[in-house]
Structures are given as structure tokens and as C-alpha cells.
Amino acid sequence: MSYPRSFSHIGLSVPDIENAVKFYSEVMGWYLVMEPSEVKEEVDTAIGIMCQDVFGEGYEDFKIAHMVTSDGIGIELFEFKQNDQNAPVFNHVPTGMFHFSVQDPDIEGLVNKIVENGGKQRMPIRAYYPGEKPYKMCYVEDPFGIVFEIYTHSYEVTYSSGAY
Numbered sequence: 001m002s003y004p005r006s007f008s009h010i011g012l013s014v015p016d017i018e019n020a021v022k023f024y025s026e027v028m029g030w031y032l033v034m035e036p037s038e039v040k041e042e043v044d045t046a047i048g049i050m051c052q053d054v055f056g057e058g059y060e061d062f063k064i065a066h067m068v069t070s071d072g073i074g075i076e077l078f079e080f081k082q083n084d085q086n087a088p089v090f091n092h093v094p095t096g097m098f099h100f101s102v103q104d105p106d107i108e109g110l111v112n113k114i115v116e117n118g119g120k121q122r123m124p125i126r127a128y129y130p131g132e133k134p135y136k137m138c139y140v141e142d143p144f145g146i147v148f149e150i151y152t153h154s155y156e157v158t159y160s161s162g163a164y
Contacts, residue, residue, distance in 0.1 A: 009074025010100055014144045017063045017079035023143055024067055027110075027117050028102065030075055034066035069102070087145025090122075099139065101149040107136050110150055118143030128158060 014020040017036045024030045040061045042048040051059065063079040092098045104110045111121050120141040128135040136152045151158060 007073055009076055011076040011078060012146055013078045013080065013083060014146075015079065015083050015085045016144075017065055017077055020077050020079075020142075020144060021065050021067070023117055023119075024075065024077075027113050027119075028069075030067040030069055032065065033068050034064075036063050036065040036077075036079075038063055087141075090141075090145075090147050099147045099149050101151055101155075103151045103154060105152050107138060107150050107152045111138055111140060114140050114142070122147065 012020070021032055021036060025032055038061055039047065039051060041052065041057075041059055043052055055062075060081060062081070065077045067075040067077065069075065090098070107125055111125065115121055122139040122141055125136050125138040127133075128137065134152065135158045137158075138150050139147060140150060141147050
């Protein structure tokens with residue numbers, strides 16, 4: 001029998017982990033559950049072996065921090081030495097993830113806070129059902145070039161026909 005799995009966490013690669021922790025804690029309100037720390041390449045510990053499985057040989061070291069949202073979704077931040085310091089070019093076409101989404105009923109306030117803290121508003125705030133339901137959305141970008149979306153209401157309420 002198939003059943004829906006819950007979402008555990010998402011990993012984001014950032015050029016400056018300390019500034020990313022500051023942005024995501026102060027702007028998004030996410031809790032820091034593990035301070036930025038350095039992981040060195042080695043194969044003597046479980047984490048060292050796992051990292052080599054994922055990144056291959058030669059990654060040398062990286063910094064990692066763990067944050068969590070109000071609903072318990074983990075945010076894993078990575079800073080690699082080899083990280084391209086330029087913001088990624090937004091491209092929604094290739095297979096793979098091109099955004100994640102957060103929820104805040106005060107979408108205007110959050111968008112303004114993102115922009116005030118070095119991020120970008122990528123589009124106007126739009127209503128899903130203008131004049132009918134109060135659901136809104138907007139794509140934004142953090143100061144590191146990571147694109148994400150903001151919803152005013154939960155995913156299931158936004159797409160269900162019976163709500164409101």
C-alpha cells in the first residue's frame with residue numbers, strides 16, 4: 001500500500017553560512033539547532049563515510065548548519081570551499097528542483113522583509129482566485145540567489161475546491 005511520506009528537510013548550498021544563518025533566522029524566523037561547524041574529509045567516522053558517499057573523494061571540507069521551521073522541517077545549510085560565489089541563474093526548465101515554498105499569512109510583510117535584507121521580489125504578489133478567495137503567492141529570492149515561493153495559505157487549502 002502506498003502512503004504519503006512526510007517531508008524531513010531540504011539542503012541549501014550557500015556562499016557564506018554565517019550570513020545565511022543570520023538571514024534565515026532573522027527574516028524567516030527559523031530556529032538554529034546546530035551552529036555552523038566544519039566537516040573535514042575522512043573515512044574514520046560514520047559522517048565522514050556518508051559525506052564521501054555523497055560528495056565523492058576530494059571535497060576536502062565544508063561547513064554545515066542545521067535550522068528548523070516552525071512546523072519541524074529541517075533546513076540544512078552547506079558552505080563548500082569550491083562554491084561559486086555568484087548567485088545561480090534562475091532556470092526552471094531542467095529536471096530537478098527549482099524552488100521551495102514557505103507559508104506566511106502576512107505575505108506583504110515577509111516580502112518587504114526579504115527585500116530589506118538583501119533579497120529580491122521576483123514578481124508582484126498575485127491572488128490565486130481574485131475577488132473570490134484570499135489566497136496569494138509570490139516568488140522571491142534570498143540574498144544568495146536561491147529562489148523560493150511564499151503562500152498565504154496551506155498547500156492543501158489553496159488547491160482544494162471546498163475551502164472558503
